[in-house]
Amino acid sequence: MASEDVLELTDSSFEAEILNSEIPALVDFWAGWCVPCKQIAPSVDALATEYKGKVKVGKLNIDDNIGVPQKYGVRSIPTLLIFKGGQVVGQIVGVAPQSKIDAELKKHL
Numbered sequence: 001m002a003s004e005d006v007l008e009l010t011d012s013s014f015e016a017e018i019l020n021s022e023i024p025a026l027v028d029f030w031a032g033w034c035v036p037c038k039q040i041a042p043s044v045d046a047l048a049t050e051y052k053g054k055v056k057v058g059k060l061n062i063d064d065n066i067g068v069p070q071k072y073g074v075r076s077i078p079t080l081l082i083f084k085g086g087q088v089v090g091q092i093v094g095v096a097p098q099s100k101i102d103a104e105l106k107k108h109l
Contacts, residue, residue, distance in 0.1 A: 005048035007058035011067040043098035
């Protein structure tokens, strides 16, 4: 589902990949059955390519990984969380245009 610039995250890889990241990170919480998640996937993939080396972009399947979504209170999907320095600094819930996601990312670069 993801481009080569998007990390496939798990509960076990989340801390090393996202919380300990030297650069800001965008995490897309999704599930295979979620139609809105599929709608924003191309935008997330495009932003991963555009911000390669500046923002780490990952996707975490909430059906396969329940710990991280619970920890961050993810109650509906898609949810996009932006992390910087191991902390959540931005959030978008639901389908959003690529321009809105881009604008939110730019706030944290």
